Amino acid sequence: MSSTTFMSPEAALEHWQGHRRLTRRVIEAFPEDQLFSFSVGGMRSFGEMCNELLAMAVPMTEGTVSEAWGSYTPGKATSKSALLAAWDADTAKLSALWPKIPAARFADTVTAFDAYTGKLHDLFLYVIDNEIHHRGQGYVYLRALGVEPPPFYERG
């Protein structure tokens, strides 16, 4: 391994998939009738936030692999089962797509979705961090609903 490595692409994918497993448990923890309706402070529902997350993870990865960027298309789930099905489908797609990205590209500057310019690793971290950010908001919604959220440290 190079002495200039913080982590390998394989480790980055495993880290991301650990977050996706946790986010899936947060979706599951929501009462069905609150997932697309409950919010605090005029914010979006957690279900709507997850539809945003779906618009970012696989599309970012597909765009990186193909270098053809589609337009921003949020997920269309309106039920817990549809959201979980879309989530699981994208988890599998992500694992299939990720190894197609040549590692040497992660430090390249690219323009994702024909709009967001940055180093490729920073663009991917943005997608992961946005998931963590909104999932943290989902934790507050669950607490406000009297539901114990899944442990943050469990990623398996």
Add this chain to the structure above:
Amino acid sequence: MSSTTFMSPEAALEHWQGHRRLTRRVIEAFPEDQLFSFSVGGMRSFGEMCNELLAMAVPMTEGTVSEAWGSYTPGKATSKSALLAAWDADTAKLSALWPKIPAARFADTVTAFDAYTGKLHDLFLYVIDNEIHHRGQGYVYLRALGVEPPPFYERG
């Protein structure tokens, strides 16, 4: 650069410091009288969460450099000015400490704080992700207080 690199240690630090700049703006955005008192759903105040963040970032980095782990000691700030001062001091310490970590160590398995075992890069990501997670909760608190949070995408 090695073909097995997702990102370099320098990029990881810059990524983290970008998050710390955003978290600082979230602290600043809180009304002074709500920072250590307001919460939703029986959770901790955002100020208390930030005292936890202070107990993790520099102590994790100092422990990595020295390989001597102190006990968990949350920050003791009880006012916005004290919290911002502690935050700024640790931002500077982090930048000074980080280059002392030999890059080859990030893939090593270590036990941080004599309690948490994992690859070093995952342990650091845990600290960063915990900051993002709680800051996302701070965004909900701000919205519930009628305060517009700083833009998530601004890290400069």
